[in-house]
Amino acid sequence: MNPLLRFSFGASLGRVVLRPGEDPFALYEPLQTEAHRWYLAEGDGSAGFGWADLPLRSCDDVLEAAGWLRSFEAVVQVGIGGSALGNLMLHQALLGDTVNERGPLRFYLADNPDPAKVREIWDRVKDRRTALVGVSKSGSTAETTSQFLWFKEQMECRIDGPVGDRILLVTDPAEGVFRAYVNQTGCRSLPIPSDVGGRYSVLSPSGLLSAAALGVDVEALLCGAREMRSFLRGCSDRRINPALRLAALHRYHERQGRPMAVFFPYSSRLERFAEWYAQLWAESLGKGGQGTTPIRALGAIDQHSQVQLYVDGPDDKFATFLHVGGEEDLLLPQVVDEPLRGLSYLGGRGLGEMLSREARATAAALASRGRPLVWIDMERLDARSLGQLVYFYEVLTAMVGRMMDLNPFDQPGVEQGKRYTYGLMGRKGFEEHAVEAQEWFARIDGETLEGPLGEDAEVTE
Amino acid sequence: MNPLLRFSFGASLGRVVLRPGEDPFALYEPLQTEAHRWYLAEGDGSAGFGWADLPLRSCDDVLEAAGWLRSFEAVVQVGIGGSALGNLMLHQALLGDTVNERGPLRFYLADNPDPAKVREIWDRVKDRRTALVGVSKSGSTAETTSQFLWFKEQMECRIDGPVGDRILLVTDPAEGVFRAYVNQTGCRSLPIPSDVGGRYSVLSPSGLLSAAALGVDVEALLCGAREMRSFLRGCSDRRINPALRLAALHRYHERQGRPMAVFFPYSSRLERFAEWYAQLWAESLGKGGQGTTPIRALGAIDQHSQVQLYVDGPDDKFATFLHVGGEEDLLLPQVVDEPLRGLSYLGGRGLGEMLSREARATAAALASRGRPLVWIDMERLDARSLGQLVYFYEVLTAMVGRMMDLNPFDQPGVEQGKRYTYGLMGRKGFEEHAVEAQEWFARIDGETLEGPLGEDAEVTE
Structure with a gap:
């Protein structure tokens, strides 16, 4: 009877200091309610809701x-x-x-x-x-x-x-x-x-x-997605539906001047999930001058790449940590003797235990700096839990788009590039676009500098 | 005698409209000059310049x-x-x-x-x-x-x-x-x-x-890096040294309210280069509340993922397109008959030709929307040209950091997370950090919502 996903929102507002009882989401309540109604009504029949x-x-x-x-x-x-x-x-x-x-x-x-x-x-x-x-x-x-x-x-x-x-x-x-x-x-x-x-x-x-x-096991994947579907449809209380809650948070942080949405899973097996999420998010929500930019991270690797920026750079991101449990751990040997005794604190611990604590430590470090984040616990990573997560993010993205008053199912901004490509490839009917693309490209190319010469270039010093 | 790298700056300012003779970089001239002097002086002996x-x-x-x-x-x-x-x-x-x-x-x-x-x-x-x-x-x-x-x-x-x-x-x-x-x-x-x-x-x-x-061929890689080193050291004119030029542009766009630096190579072989760049950039420059966030893109794939956002979302990015030439092309067959006749415009074209034109078309689409970008042409991708590119980005990053008046070689922001990890792993001497990390994590975890139940959960509908 354990839930496969669990959402922790305790640090989600970042540096905001609230008086008891104050609710920064009061503003979003009508939008949340409307977004859920719209989801239940299959997008009011709009194209792309299949x-x-x-x-x-x-x-x-x-x-x-x-x-x-x-x-x-x-x-x-x-x-x-x-x-x-x-x-x-x-x-x-x-x-x-x-x-x-x-x-x-x-x-x-x-x-x-x-x-x-x-x-x-x-x-x-x-x-x-x-x-x-x-x-x-x-x-x-x-x-x-x-x-x-x-x-x-x-x-x-x-x-x-x-x-x-x-x-x-x-x-x-x-x-x-x-x-x-x-x-x-x-x-x-x-x-x-x-x-x-x-x-x-x-x-x-x-x-x-x-x-x-x-x-x-695609049947288990679909089963997980069905479970999430029933749950999100059945739960219209915006205070306990995690998709409604998270949708309001994303909207809130965009309005608070945080243009980036970091997705930070702690599992090497979810690196590509971050890529999938980034497409879903960017193409659904980046339109009409609105939209936050999805940032794909990976724990623990990006602790050694991006976390310096997240902790100490501008306060312009809203992060989602995804912690994955359930993997059989690999135990480290005891370390007693020199020269490795400096590593003795690792002895008897597990690799997975360490990864897990690093996730906590990194989230705590961000929270201590007032950087907003939510934390998702995934009981284990398997087809069923992944099906839940996939469907959760699809609903979340669609509802954020609805709350932004845009169509999360079209992509009007890519059409011009496609027309330019057709034009440059000589496709009939796109001749004018070819001319236009070439004019724009000539402006880009108008001012150039060259690097070191190739072929006969001499390496001095 | 061809250069392996060529830099086009013609669309680098985006929507800015300049009067003739106006130079938005006048402000940065002293910083550029100083950054180059500092580079020639091996960082004035600062740690980490090796x-x-x-x-x-x-x-x-x-x-x-x-x-x-x-x-x-x-x-x-x-x-x-x-x-x-x-x-x-x-x-x-x-x-x-x-x-x-x-x-x-x-x-x-x-x-x-x-x-x-x-x-x-x-x-x-x-x-x-x-x-x-x-x-x-x-x-x-x-x-x-x-x-x-x-x-x-x-x-x-x-x-x-x-x-x-x-x-x-x-x-x-x-x-x-x-x-x-x-x-x-x-x-x-x-x-x-x-x-x-x-x-x-x-x-x-x-x-x-x-x-x-x-x-x-690591010797060729180092040879390319040496070529770039000689070139960037020998060229102190900020108008023709592409690293000085690009450094000023990055600083300019950060100040103009564009907190993201997109790196957009058009080659599947440079996907990991974008990851490498992202670490170099974020960890070197994201500190003291400053720094732009590196965004890893990949052409043509991200045309179908991120370009909608880049073209039609907020004007908050400065993009670098990297176009790679020199690959032997793969020719497409002529298409004459139904049912594929709709694809006849592809017949006789090359796959590489298409990728190349897509890069131009996408850059043109961004430029036509007033989005700032620079374009780098790489004559071919081999060990020598990659050595040039690697060294160029190292110098660029270091000089941007110098112009931001920060130390591009340290990473003070990751220390707290490391101390928290040591504490949570039970390492001696870090007990207080463990307590602090647990307190912060308890706040994150303070307010939770649960997804659908696992195990016995029933799927209705």
């Missing part, structure tokens, strides 16, 4: 396709943004970093149209029996479709039989180039429901397929 | 030790912060992400006292002939020495003969527990010069050893 019911969807199709993928020796998945970050997050959190060195199935995510990375992936798979998975909601994402074309052609040159037998596309059920390809070739496919945007798609086949193929 | 001459140091000892490491099947390196980030940066940039799947020598960096990660590493190496490398300047870093003790004990249980034959420590030449261990056991060691701090140590044996063992 993520909220993904935990109720059957994953039988995912499990069947995952079984098929496991009949290969390797998988290359092409995808970017919401079609990649969730995959990497699930794999690292639940399978670790070395899954390719251990398991029978090798998995490579071609998430960037970078020739060096693409060539490196191809070199790893070209001599193996390989499946190609393409993930793009729209089916037109330039970075993804280009890599799809490239890998497909390489495979066609090396295999007998139709390449379509090795392709699976995860895309919109009805629209786009990928769906047309499925319809014409009859290759395998899975749907990303139409009303689910990329950054909210990790609990759809977009995020689940590769995880299931590599051995993640 | 990094500046590392490129002049012979790396014969590193090459010899690297040869010895290559006689093993696997290497576990324990280290954190400046004893880890530089290693990962060099490996990824110059060898790619899959070096463990390809090469004869497996390398694992135990950079976090996280039991799950440590156990995963041990499982990969326990049946191999493995060397243990410990990297800690002070020889007392708790996260590093604890993992050293743990791995050493595991190895002692599994091998015949003295474990010291498989240990190499990289540490201060004279002081600390690691040095005492070297002196007593006679195991191998390499020095981190006394006047070099962790985050400035990548061009010392701390960063070079593992890179050399895995096949990085």
Whole structure:
């Protein structure tokens, strides 16, 4: 009967000194209430709210396709943004970093149209029996479709039989180039429901397929998400619903002049979770001149990188510590003799115990400086608890957006860059954008300085 | 005779509208001049300036030790912060992400006292002939020495003969527990010069050893660093020295209310470089209530994650785009027929060409919104050009710190957290700190909310 997640808000206001009974959130009460009503009403039917019911969807199709993928020796998945970050997050959190060195199935995510990375992936798979998975909601994402074309052609040159037998596309059920390809070739496919945007798609086949193929218990993941869904829907009291509480805090700190939201998990397996959160947060909430910038940290590593700044730099951040329990500890040997006696305080302690105390020590150091933070305890890291955490952050992000009076499901600010790219790539209909992009770039490039010369440069001194 | 690095400043001021001849940097001219004088004077003898001459140091000892490491099947390196980030940066940039799947020598960096990660590493190496490398300047870093003790004990249980034959420590030449261990056991060691701090140590044996063992041309890396050193020392004109120019810009934007410094490389091989930069920047400059927060981005991936916020959120960032050339391109096939005809604009183009144009398009989109940025062109990514870039950022960071009138080589803000950790771990002499940390943590923990219950929780709906 333990909760898997527990939220501590005691230092969340930072340096504010309150009189007894004073509530800095009185201002936000109507917004919290309205945000919860809106969540219960499925966003009043607004486009992009389909993520909220993904935990109720059957994953039988995912499990069947995952079984098929496991009949290969390797998988290359092409995808970017919401079609990649969730995959990497699930794999690292639940399978670790070395899954390719251990398991029978090798998995490579071609998430960037970078020739060096693409060539490196191809070199790893070209001599193996390989499946190609393409993930793009729209089916037109330039970075993804280009890599799809490239890998497909390489495979066609090396295999007998139709390449379509090795392709699976995860895309919109009805629209786009990928769906047309499925319809014409009859290759395998899975749907990303139409009303689910990329950054909210990790609990759809977009995020689940590769995880299931590599051995993640996706049913437990969805079960955790369902638990969190029931809990957050059922709890409309803004004082005891942690998502409503945290949403108000984020809004409060943005207004207090703290433009950064640090996410600081204490587990190497949650480094990619911080990346996933950063996309969800930035793309949902950074619009119309508003929005806090997500900062990805990792404990204990960033104690030796970012904590100096967090403790002693400007008071411009609101931090979320995520502490993870439940891992079997590794005990350190007793240290008695020289020359290592200076380390005797470590003897008999555990590595996990140390990590845990470092998290407390760092949070205490921030609190003692009046820096605001919340603390989340995760009873253990497994598929079910991760499902809870994922769904909690999706609801939190959506509700913060609602409280900011913006649409957390669109991304209007990326359109100009896309048009400029199409223009510079010579796509028909985008000629004017090419001219505009070149004019802007000429201004950037207008004033240059050069570093040391290459080739014949002499190194003196 | 091409320069390997080229700096474009044309959009660096953002939305500022200047009258002809107006120079927003007039204010910074005396500071720039003084910072350059200080750099030439080796920091006026201040502690921690030893990094500046590392490129002049012979790396014969590193090459010899690297040869010895290559006689093993696997290497576990324990280290954190400046004893880890530089290693990962060099490996990824110059060898790619899959070096463990390809090469004869497996390398694992135990950079976090996280039991799950440590156990995963041990499982990969326990049946191999493995060397243990410990990297800690002070020889007392708790996260590093604890993992050293743990791995050493595991190895002692599994091998015949003295474990010291498989240990190499990289540490201060004279002081600390690691040095005492070297002196007593006679195991191998390499020095981190006394006047070099962790985050400035990548061009010392701390960063070079593992890179050399895995096949990085560390002599070319140091050659590039020497070239940049000569160039930046020889060029005292603040108008043509790009480090002086960029230092003033960073200071200017901090004063203009832009608290974030985005580093946005367009190469998957520079993701870890952004992490390395983030430590250098944050720990050197975040102190006394000053300092901008480094933001690690990656092109093109963060176009689908952070660019919405950068373009359409608050105008609170100063961005550095790093464009990398020289990679052999991968050509896309012509697309003529349905159903893929919607992708015909990609036919005959290259993946690298697309990545390059996306970088331009994204920079142009930011510039068109009046967001300030600089653009660095890297002719190609190899050991020599990376050596130039590393040394450039070290000098830049140090000079920005000098212009901020702070010491860029200390980290006073992390001491309290360390004392709290020692206290919570029961180390003698830190009892009062334990009490203080517990008091602060009790305040954090004072007000809690619980998520959905685990174990018997029922999923309704």
